[in-house]
Amino acid sequence: MTQKKEFDWFDHARNIRRLRIAFYGVLVLLVLPDFFIHKHTLFSPVETWPGFYAAFGFIACVAIIIISKLLGYLLKRKEDYYD
């Protein structure tokens, strides 16, 4: 009796590479329309720059991760800290 082959699509480097390329493709496609459409602003003209929200999201997340990492040195303790 042959065992049914396990579904392990995400474990192959080749598939991960494909996913990564697709992901980068999506990123480019998302910023592209910004160059052609007229954008509205909420607070400042900076928001009309192409890729404003992309840059906003990226910078915000990098900042969050780095701040969390630094706070981690202050706040992280071993799991038996309270025992």
Place this chain on the structure above:
Amino acid sequence: MTDLFPPALIFFIGALLLLVLPRIARNGLILLVPALGFFLIASLAPGEGWHYQLFGFDLTLMRVDKLSKVFGYVFTINAFCAFLFAQHLKTVNEHFASLIYIGASLGAVFAGDLISLYLFWEVMAITSTFLILARRTQKSGRAAFRYVMMHLFGGLLLLAGILLYINQTGSVAFDGFVLRDLSTYLILVGFLVNAAAPPFSAWLSDAYPEATVTGGVIMTAYTTKTAVYTLLRGFPGWEILMLVGCVMAVYGIIYAILENDMRRILAYSIINQVGFMVCAAGIGTAMAINGAAAHAFCHIIYKALLWMSAGSVLYMTGRSKCTDLGGLYKTMPWTMVFGIVGALAISSFPGFSGYTSKPMIIEAGVHEGLYWVWLVLEIASAGVFLHAGIKFPYFVFFARDSGLRPGEPPRHMMAAMAIMAFICIFLGVYPQPLYDILPYAVSFQAYTFEHTLNQLQLLMFSALAFFLLLPLLRRTETISLDTDWFYRLGGRAFYQLCDKAFNGLNDWMNRIFVEQLPALLTRFFADPGANLQKYGLRLVAEMIGGERDLSATEAAIERRSHLGTYPVGGGVLLAVLFLSVLSFFFFW
């Protein structure tokens, strides 16, 4: 007033019936009760009813309007799915506590006065504690104790505020508070304790992950969202809430990123999401209230879905730390899909329910020209995708293969998750039914090309940041210090202080009154006459001065005392002295 029957009563009656029915009937009953509750709420006409008298006040058990009905709908829908998810439980106690807990939260939402609200509020605190205790581990027992203490503390603040408020205004009505003084601020803090606003937030991330698989699913919906309801009802437009909400939104993200336990990640993301709603209460415009109510609705559904997904993993593997999990997509593909639907909904990804509710809050802030609110909430929106949208599914279902091959959870759990996932997608694609039940008319369009594009850019580039900085996000087997540090270590310090102070005092008193003093008295009263004489002898000897050997005299005293041979004259002298002292007091 039959058309205003309180939905809470259905749940309480259901809970009592549970105690007498056999298991198969119980399983049907716990589905029937929320379903009945839902249709009852749908049939409620706006108005007030069920007036009653308590403590000399005229109270109102039922106050129905659109705001309370939104919460009523989602509470009962969520209850139905949560009980479907919990069909495998054989014991009564968890279902019993859940039904009363949910019933009390419905009671709080429909309560028309502060006293009824307070009573239901406390019932919620007590019954929900049993959902943590039901895990039956030492850790959960301790967490449950901290949980209930925190809620009793919040309840006392609320009670104090309510009593002061009634004393000042003579009114028990629960409407938007106009008065701004100690009484209303106490009520506000009481509500904020339940909304898990820092620094009173640690109870949530401390206790929820220690609850049972099913208890966790149920608890995520009611306590914090009842608090959101009370804030929307009582404190719309209180500016301080904008600040509190923004702090919560950011605080939740940072702790969720540091966290290793998957259910604790989700617990912190509750604080983050409730932050949006609290902020909306602070903005207080019709659009903000709409946004908060809509977001509470969507949030309850997708958050329960996320907890079900994580609960299924915990149920099947017995593990909940990210460091122990990973690669589960191979044997739990459906659980993964449902988890990802919940993750996309919480991230407000276009096409899922968060996208049709959360931007309403942000836009309400923009309409009021609140630049800082907009900035913080947009940053928080990006951050949600980091911790709940990607981190949770990535580390649990993908990442490093943990070697675990658990298989899918039982069918009833899958069915519950499927219903929740359907609602998430349905409201994401077609939000009109939700908009129709909101308190105010909705003039919000989520799907404009520009808005959708902006949101997708924001989220996908957040994802880029996640994958580029993945090495910084490596899971560690740690916990993070939170505000519970103060009462966990503070409690211990207090215990030790009391131990030292009171036990020290006790020891000291014990030494003096139990050991030394009785011994001294015993020695004295063994032979009081001789001891008095010896004491007098020594006193006289010291007064005269000089070293003398008194031992011969003392021996003579002892001998006389033992034999009782005193000269008669001595006795007479003492009697005369005694009588003269008495007469002195008598005649003076």
